[in-house]
Amino acid sequence: MAVVAFAVLFAGSVSSAMASASTSLLLAFVLPVTLPGTVASLGPQLLGWGDRGRGRRRRRRRALACPDPRAVARSQATTAVAVNIALTARAERRSWW
Numbered sequence: 001m002a003v004v005a006f007a008v009l010f011a012g013s014v015s016s017a018m019a020s021a022s023t024s025l026l027l028a029f030v031l032p033v034t035l036p037g038t039v040a041s042l043g044p045q046l047l048g049w050g051d052r053g054r055g056r057r058r059r060r061r062r063a064l065a066c067p068d069p070r071a072v073a074r075s076q077a078t079t080a081v082a083v084n085i086a087l088t089a090r091a092e093r094r095s096w097w
Contacts, residue, residue: 001029001030001033004026004029005026008022008025008026008029009022
């Protein structure tokens, strides 16, 4: 494992893209090596990870489709305040001329 970690971190000194991806590359190697189980248990583990990923995407999609009403109200209020400030500033600039 030390050899792979050294190789991944050394590749980060060559390329900035590899440097930014070093954590995920190390995790992609370390997790399968350190998880207990046989090759036969690999399939159910991958299916479980996939199900969790699908659930996360489903929850994210649901959150985007039905936003929190309080967040919508805050957003509209913030927009109204910004428009009011912009119009007031424009009126003040015109009054100086």
